[in-house]
Amino acid sequence: MNTAHYKTWDEFTEGIWRQNPVFVMVLGMCPVLAVSVSAVNALSMGLATLFVLVCSCGLVSLLRRMVPKEVRIAVYIVIIATFVTAVDYAIQAISLALYDALGAFIQLIVVNCIILGRAEAHASKNPPLPAMLNAAGMGIGFAIGLFALGAVREVLGAGTLFGITLFGAGFQPWVIMVLPPGGFFVLGAWLLFFSWLERRKLRRAAPPMEAGQHV
Amino acid sequence: MSEPSSTDKKVIPIAVAAPEAAPPESPTGAMIRTLGLVSAICGLIIVGAYQGTYDAVAANKRIATERAVFKVLPKAKSIAEFLAQPGGGILKVGAGETAIPAGSVKFFAAYDESGKLAGIAAEGVGKGYADNVRIMFGYQPDCQCVVGIGVVSMRETPGIGDKIITDKEFLANFTALDVKLKADLSALANEVKAVKRGSKTNAWQIDAIAGATITSRAVGKAINDSAQALLPRLVPKLDTLATKS
Numbered sequence: 384m385n386t387a388h389y390k391t392w393d394e395f396t397e398g399i400w401r402q403n404p405v406f407v408m409v410l411g412m413c414p415v416l417a418v419s420v421s422a423v424n425a426l427s428m429g430l431a432t433l434f435v436l437v438c439s440c441g442l443v444s445l446l447r448r449m450v451p452k453e454v455r456i457a458v459y460i461v462i463i464a465t466f467v468t469a470v471d472y473a474i475q476a477i478s479l480a481l482y483d484a485l486g487a488f489i490q491l492i493v494v495n496c497i498i499l500g501r502a503e504a505h506a507s508k509n510p511p512l513p514a515m516l517n518a519a520g521m522g523i524g525f526a527i528g529l530f531a532l533g534a535v536r537e538v539l540g541a542g543t544l545f546g547i548t549l550f551g552a553g554f555q556p557w558v559i560m561v562l563p564p565g566g567f568f569v570l571g572a573w574l575l576f577f578s579w580l581e582r583r584k585l586r587r588a589a590p591p592m593e594a595g596q597h598v
Numbered sequence: 599m600s601e602p603s604s605t606d607k608k609v610i611p612i613a614v615a616a617p618e619a620a621p622p623e624s625p626t627g628a629m630i631r632t633l634g635l636v637s638a639i640c641g642l643i644i645v646g647a648y649q650g651t652y653d654a655v656a657a658n659k660r661i662a663t664e665r666a667v668f669k670v671l672p673k674a675k676s677i678a679e680f681l682a683q684p685g686g687g688i689l690k691v692g693a694g695e696t697a698i699p700a701g702s703v704k705f706f707a708a709y710d711e712s713g714k715l716a717g718i719a720a721e722g723v724g725k726g727y728a729d730n731v732r733i734m735f736g737y738q739p740d741c742q743c744v745v746g747i748g749v750v751s752m753r754e755t756p757g758i759g760d761k762i763i764t765d766k767e768f769l770a771n772f773t774a775l776d777v778k779l780k781a782d783l784s785a786l787a788n789e790v791k792a793v794k795r796g797s798k799t800n801a802w803q804i805d806a807i808a809g810a811t812i813t814s815r816a817v818g819k820a821i822n823d824s825a826q827a828l829l830p831r832l833v834p835k836l837d838t839l840a841t842k843s
């Protein structure tokens with residue numbers, strides 16, 4: 384029982400840290416770079432993707448035994464597109480300003496490779512609960528990645544966080560950070576940071592090299 | 599010619615039936631049934647989402663329009679939507695109608711709390727630096743002038759083009775921007791136009807923001823084009839809009 388629990392938990396945390404879609408797998412970069420100009424936009428996009436991921440993986444997993452393999456991709460796309468449409472309406476109902484800010488990137492969640500990838504690689508082979516947990520982990524990891532970019536870009540590029548001014552009037556915003564090049568700068572900086580963490584961990588973990596022990 | 603018999607018709611059925619062939623194809627019926635079922639489920643979900651959010655979306659759109667109108671006409675308390683038709687007629691738009699017939703110009707009549715006309719608001723579009731700049735402007739019949747602008751949507755560069763909503767000196771252009779018609783009411787008397795900062799000499803010119811001339815010009819063009827299309831039809835009929843109907 385314990386190992387089963389452990390496995391489920393592990394599948395959940397996989398997407399958040401070990402296989403983080405933004406910082407480790409570097410997937411779905413198009414929305415990541417485009418909508419991460421502010422913390423609110425980034426977080427909303429992350430949550431929208433999370434919702435689509437969890438719902439589509441749940442439904443794909445429920446239907447997994449009856450979907451003939453020849454038509455599985457078509458089925459996944461229809462399911463994903465359905466939940467994207469639902470999210471599209473939901474965001475319009477919540478805030479039109481947000482809807483305008485996210486623009487076409489909501490509809491483009493349909494072709495986000497993270498979602499199709501999860502459906503094919505995980506949800507189609509696992510029962511609904513683990514499938515949804517794994518999808519939730521990936522979605523949360525994606526949202527965290529987006530937020531990490533969005534927050535830094537908003538603070539540097541506009542001097543605000545969630546629209547709240549952080550610095551005095553003397554602060555001159557670093558506008559390039561909210562322009563497209565800023566997306567690449569901040570993403571690069573985060574990737575550097577995580578690879579530095581990774582190396583440090585490896586260095587610490589590796590014993591002073593006795594045999595060919597380390598993997 | 600490694601398999602000379604492969605073209606022999608009698609051999610083909612045997613080859614297909616051989617146990618080591620690829621996994622069997624799913625029956626066509628199963629595929630169609632699955633696709634049909636999935637489409638039905640998805641259709642239900644979409645219809646549910648659409649109906650569940652319909653009221654909230656419509657309310658949001660109405661509030662967004664009202665806010666944009668109230669911003670350019672601060673005295674307004676309620677609005678009504680109209681179409682100025684090509685023949686010169688004015689048509690009231692009912693709630694929920696969104697399609698605009700070709701050639702018609704949409705505008706809003708704003709009324710104060712006593713039901714008197716507080717001004718007219720209309721949208722205009724001009725090509726900016728990055729994309730179209732959509733603005734809403736308020737028109738005051740008494741002075742025949744534009745009394746305020748607000749941005750409906752734009753993708754101009756933050757810190758450069760988006761100064762059109764923050765730059766006080768630029769916004770001062772729109773306290774009484776002249777959009778008078780010619781005496782025969784056929785067209786604007788003067789073209790509304792953005793000019794280089796500091797060279798504004800007439801009441802129908804807009805002092806551009808230095809460094810954001812392109813966005814400033816887009817605003818000028820948006821007002822000019824929209825006023826040019828709307829005002830010749832609207833001004834002769836203004837008395838029909840004078841009080842809230």
Ligand SMILES: Cc1cc2nc3c(=O)[nH]c(=O)nc-3n(C[C@H](O)[C@H](O)[C@H](O)COP(=O)(O)O)c2cc1C
Binds near residue numbers: 727758
């Ligand atoms: C990256 C970049 C972004 C720009 N964004 C805008 C903009 O949003 N709006 C604008 O009017 N000009 C923008 N410009 C400047 C225009 O190219 C042009 O130089 C300016 O509008 C001319 O104004 P001026 O005649 O007052 O110098 C941008 C320039 C660069 C290099």
